[in-house]
Amino acid sequence: MAEHYDVAIIGAGMSGLSAGIRAAHFGKKAIILEQHNAPGGLNSFYAKEGRKYDVGLHAMTNFVPASERRAIFNKLLRQLRIDRAELDLIEQKSSRVAFPGVNLRFGNDEGLLESEVEAAFPGQVDGFRKLSETIRDFPDRDLEQPYQSARSWIKQFISDPLLEEMIFCPLMYYGSAVENDMDVGQFVIMFRSIFHEGLARPAEGIRLLIRVVLDRYRKLGGIRKMKTGVKRLIEEGGRISRIELDNGEEITADVILSCAGLPETYSLVDPSIIADQSKDAGKLAFSETIAVYETLPETWGWGDDTIVFFNDSDRFVYEAPEEQIDLRSGVICLPNNFEFGDRPLKEGLVRVTCLANHDAWCGFSEERYQAAKEEWFGRIQNSILPMMPKPTRDHSGELVATDMFTPKTIKRFTRRARGAIYGSPRKVKDGRTDWDNLFLCGADQGYLGIVGSMLSGVVIANQYVLKG
Ligand SMILES: Cc1cc2nc3c(=O)[nH]c(=O)nc-3n(C[C@H](O)[C@H](O)[C@H](O)COP(=O)(O)OP(=O)(O)OC[C@H]3O[C@@H](n4cnc5c(N)ncnc54)[C@H](O)[C@@H]3O)c2cc1C
Numbered sequence: 001m002a003e004h005y006d007v008a009i010i011g012a013g014m015s016g017l018s019a020g021i022r023a024a025h026f027g028k029k030a031i032i033l034e035q036h037n038a039p040g041g042l043n044s045f046y047a048k049e050g051r052k053y054d055v056g057l058h059a060m061t062n063f064v065p066a067s068e069r070r071a072i073f074n075k076l077l078r079q080l081r082i083d084r085a086e087l088d089l090i091e092q093k094s095s096r097v098a099f100p101g102v103n104l105r106f107g108n109d110e111g112l113l114e115s116e117v118e119a120a121f122p123g124q125v126d127g128f129r130k131l132s133e134t135i136r137d138f139p140d141r142d143l144e145q146p147y148q149s150a151r152s153w154i155k156q157f158i159s160d161p162l163l164e165e166m167i168f169c170p171l172m173y174y175g176s177a178v179e180n181d182m183d184v185g186q187f188v189i190m191f192r193s194i195f196h197e198g199l200a201r202p203a204e205g206i207r208l209l210i211r212v213v214l215d216r217y218r219k220l221g222g223i224r225k226m227k228t229g230v231k232r233l234i235e236e237g238g239r240i241s242r243i244e245l246d247n248g249e250e251i252t253a254d255v256i257l258s259c260a261g262l263p264e265t266y267s268l269v270d271p272s273i274i275a276d277q278s279k280d281a282g283k284l285a286f287s288e289t290i291a292v293y294e295t296l297p298e299t300w301g302w303g304d305d306t307i308v309f310f311n312d313s314d315r316f317v318y319e320a321p322e323e324q325i326d327l328r329s330g331v332i333c334l335p336n337n338f339e340f341g342d343r344p345l346k347e348g349l350v351r352v353t354c355l356a357n358h359d360a361w362c363g364f365s366e367e368r369y370q371a372a373k374e375e376w377f378g379r380i381q382n383s384i385l386p387m388m389p390k391p392t393r394d395h396s397g398e399l400v401a402t403d404m405f406t407p408k409t410i411k412r413f414t415r416r417a418r419g420a421i422y423g424s425p426r427k428v429k430d431g432r433t434d435w436d437n438l439f440l441c442g443a444d445q446g447y448l449g450i451v452g453s454m455l456s457g458v459v460i461a462n463q464y465v466l467k468g
Helices: 014-025 072-079 111-120 122-136 140-144 150-156 161-173 184-197 206-219 262-269 358-362 366-383 407-414 449-466
Strands: 003-010 030-033 045-048 051-054 089-091 094-099 102-106 200-202 223-225 230-236 239-245 250-258 285-293 305-311 329-333 348-356 399-405 438-440
Touching: 003 014, 003 449, 014 030, 014 206, 014 449, 045 206, 051 206, 072 184, 072 449, 094 161, 102 111, 102 161, 111 122, 122 184, 140 184, 150 161, 150 184, 161 184, 161 305, 161 329, 184 449, 200 206, 206 223, 206 449, 230 262, 250 262, 250 449, 262 438, 285 366, 285 407, 348 358, 348 366, 358 407, 366 399, 438 449
Parallel strands: 003 030, 003 250, 030 223, 094 305, 250 438
Antiparallel strands: 045 051, 089 200, 094 102, 230 239, 239 250, 285 348, 285 399, 305 329, 329 348
């Protein structure tokens, strides 16, 4: 007979693990089914040639001091019964939005950005303050409203198109599944998460967060099956009656939470839906390069910036590029430039994320794919130089390792349609699907990023597993 669970969760990413903790904490018999052999989903880690690499961590958003008990991040940790000290969080130094001839620096003290706007755009600062205050007071219930264009909404506060582009650049890169625009609710969430609150990282990297979350789930008696993909969700009478696994086994569950994504989940119920070709498939995919140096970036004059969101002209284009990679904009992350104090990372790291075209990368033969990765790696490294201070010395000889991933890699390891990190542009905020006991959680429920996906897991589990 098929084993029965109170709740089955598809995906051991941050949303699935968080949902699992809530369910298990309240005594539910929970199982997490994960197709990959490593937990974390888009936030994961791997080893290559003896080195450990993080995936999906530039920084955790929503950083606030522990004393701010009503802040989202602290509430989330309380819901998960995670002791904040376990995460060993260290703050960013400061970050920057870099456009030609203008820089806006921001940090975990939100006053820094306001003073930068005042210096670079004196005529806009009153509007910027009003925007910031409106976002602070934005009612939570309005975050759940149907899609409204943030590009239109912001014009009541900001009239300088360049400042508008500079505000959107980091918020879209860290949390928009929509091309060239965002939902107002999502814009408000990202503005608060990055500009009002701030950025930090677990000192050891993403593996520390994953370890803490996994330990919590395990100690509560939660079950996790790795390398166990869900192949099909079998529907009967408007409910999912059985879950068929890739290995041919079947299980049953009262409630199913899927973190696989909207078109991906629908294609599990109806295999005639090809997730990649669905109208709900996201178009925004990223590529990332990682360069490892035997010296730290501060030794060649790159010691100040934690993250740089750059764009090479006055207009920021956030859409799937025609070519493999769009070199016009991107995100440079220098993991060494968090406040490590007297325990610095041993090697220097430079990560660069750019918009990428899924189809262009997936259309290559394996040989051509590897050659294209090599070619684009070099081009990306060169494209960031105008955005960074002129190096005080040539550090190219200190490069000891490189890696690069593309939308093809993301697709392979997470099964995300078109390798779209933020999933579908259509978000299902109440998590409901066409089947009574199947709910979405994670990226396509609408909360994005590490903290967002964990929050999504908690909210959806509270609503549909605990309240029933
Ligand atoms: C390069 C990069 C940089 C990023 N940087 C940051 C950052 O600095 N800060 C930040 O906050 N966020 C960042 N993110 C985004 C963040 O990683 C994601 O928003 C978040 O991890 C999404 O979590 P999730 O649980 O919704 O989805 P996922 O992590 O995608 O989890 C879904 C899981 O479901 C599994 N799955 C899918 N289909 C099946 C199936 N049929 N059967 C079984 N299992 C299945 C997948 O393998 C996966 O493990 C970054 C992401 C990337 C890739």
